[in-house]
Amino acid sequence: MSDYKPQTIEKKWQDAWTRTRAFEVTEDPSRPKFYCLEMFAYPSGHAHVGHVRNYMIGDVMARLKRMRGFNVLHPFGWDAFGLPAENAAIKNGTHPETWTLENIAHMKGQLQRLGISYAWERELATCLPEYYRWNQWLFTRMFEKGLAYKRRSTVNWCESCQTVLANEQVVDGGCWRCGTPVTQRDLEQWFLRITEYADELLKGTDALGTWPEKVLTMQRNWIGRSDGARVKFDEIEVFTTRIDTIYGATFVLLAPEHPLVERLAAESPDPAGFHKRAQAFRSQDRTARMTGDVEKEGFDTGRRVINPFTKEEIPVWIANFVLGEYGTGAVMGVPAHDQRDFEFATKYGLPIRHVVAPAPSPEQALTEAGPGAMAEYGVVINSGDFDGLSSEEALKRMTDAAEQRGIGKGTVQFRLKDWGISRQRYWGTPIPIIYCEKDGLVAVPDDQLPVKLPKMEVFSGRGDSPLASVPGFVNTTCPTCGGPARRETDTMDTFVDSSWYFYRFCDPHNDQLPFSREKVQYWGPVDFYSGGVEHAILHLIYSRFFAKVFRDLGMTGIDEPFARLLTQGMVLKGGAVMSKSRGNVVDPDDMIRRYGADALRLYVMFVAPPEKEVEWIDAGLEGSFRFLLRVWRLVTKIADTIGGEGIPAPGTLALNDAERALRRKTHDTIRRVTLDLDPRVHLNTAVSALMELVNELYVFCQDLHCFRDREDDPDDVGVVVRIETIAVAKEAVEALVLMISPFTPHIAEELWELLDHAGGVAAAGWPEFDPEAAKAQELVIPVQVNGKLRGRVTVAVDATEREIERAALADPQVQTYTAGKTIVKVIVAKGKLVSVVVK
């Protein structure tokens, strides 16, 4: 018996996999496909054990599916554009490209040392022209269809990153990357019209039943559909979801940004003062304004408009809590039925009129202002002809009435905004647009793509778009008229890169198109996708959007890119996320050196369910290492006994009790592990089941002397008397080695070879569950008396309910509790439990 030397065997098998191109695949219509993907990596420098966890989940699934006969695509690549590379360049003078490519090389080595079964020949990096060329190609298609457009607008600006951020990239009022509070800027920006797909993206969430509910909820909230109506109060159009309360509208509120504000200022007695007050609201910190921390404030514009339903004249105010970018930027104030309007009206003494009564008792209409607004639906009152209608009914009738009178229209409003993709930074995809005096905005023709990112040497990190300072890049000729023209100098948001890479993996070397329809139709959609929950409304909504764009371009027939999503929990150290700046990074290479990749892999799978956050504990890894030692010893000690030819299948043999028990455990373990892996993805309990099997195997082998303990002693042949014993031990050990292989592939391959098998575990296939073998002959059934466990009876597996009841009542333990009492009832839960009720 040799010692377990993970470093040696891991190297051996990793080399073998590379040599035999074990994980490279091509389309094969004769086999079911399985596309397994983990979110690709930003090459920040070093992988930590948090990355390892995500990649392991995918690797276990990929390896399992291979063993079960699937044609498995399991690729990996690099989300290689991004700010850290540029910042590193500014700080150290290393070119972003150098920095990025070096990091990729290092991290790739780390992943290879973990033995992840990637199809490395499909590796891609988004910073290479072979990739970003297709970003430009797709942008051009979207430009042609009006899905990419340019406009001036107020955008989110991160002072630290010196660039624009999309709405999705503003987290709690700060930059998603660095947390710096976001400010507003007015800029010319390129947008992608994701709102075109708002409704489909929303409805599509219903079909994503295997996604975590949490992610779906976040996406639904983000898209934020509201059904309501636009109604004109003279020239001011408001958006409301509660037109049923319009008779209670006693004022109108404008956002400080509303286009009418400046005109009203000009018409007011004190234009300068008016302007100043509106401006003060506008410059209120957006973050505070958005989070509702700012007190509701406003002022009367002096302007009056007619409520089109009551015909009353009501005042127009400007209010700091009305959002300029949502709806029409104007709302009707219904203080009786909207909490915000209520606070506002109370503060400024505006009239409050109740027009909806609580549904059950319409006659008990509220006539006085209560502690707050009554925002629920009810029965409409004080509303002319509409009195007595339910809110639901009034919504319809009033909308109809407004439409008939030409003063309003039923409409749907989304919270989702178009995706601003212009970035004023260097390390990204150049936007393939040329500005010509004569022809205006011209897309770079496909045959001139890629627009290559010029090699810049100096990075200041200040000012606008670095590319603007490269004359050789900026100055060009118009593709249409040939006259002098200049190029767009902004680059694309890196989330463009990650929004379609999963399709590129299907056809990574295509130099005619981003991918061929045939290949994506074969591999797509991704069957199993795993990554961090932080992308719930960034990457995951953009990718869904792009998938629909590709479909509408006729390039795929796929509506949704990710059939199943698993959001894995983070690995913490000292209660905090691992990061270089905190200095709490656990380096997988350290762990591999000490315990081997297999132990590390096993531990991250065993420590907790994949979705849960976990705290990294070194001792736990040691435990996993000890388990592998135990497996190693078990198999190496018994290999001579069970290896080789001529051992019959245990199903055909007459087994004794111990043999039958082991066989039952073997097959019960196969059943549990199989189910835990697929579809449940409870990797931790699958590992526990394997540990139980190992424990039972040890006892069995020791009791029945299967181990050959002393190799130097020819008398210790380690051979048991019964061939039956050897047969069931062999079955158990082989099933164990195969089932552990998705978790710890190196040791599994090594042991499989040691057991005289050629061809590797993937060729051997996943063990078959035999329900007959797993069946017990007798059952031990617990017996409760008045709800308390009082005894156990052993019955034949096919015993009838009557027999079980009789056995339970005959049990002496049970009788001590039933003696002298009346048996009221006996419930037999077949195969599970007997419950006796006595009085």
Place this chain on the structure above:
RNA sequence: GCGAAAGUGGCGGAACUGGCAGACGCGCCGGACUUAGGAUCCGGUAGCCGUAAGGCUUUGGGGGUUCGACUCCCCCCUUUCGCACCA
């Protein structure tokens, strides 16, 4: 504030559709083998009472449904996450 998920030993966590709570591992305690062990093997390990057999209590707290509740229902507490004036 609104919404969602979760609360189980010293710790990470099991318990499939209501049926033996605490699987598996870590840690700890004891034993065996050892020059030694932080290696390995075996055993113990929710709490309380009891020498023991055994008994009682126990899945955040309180009620309820049920022969039976970690699991279902109601109220409350705590934690985490998401949304946060979207009219």
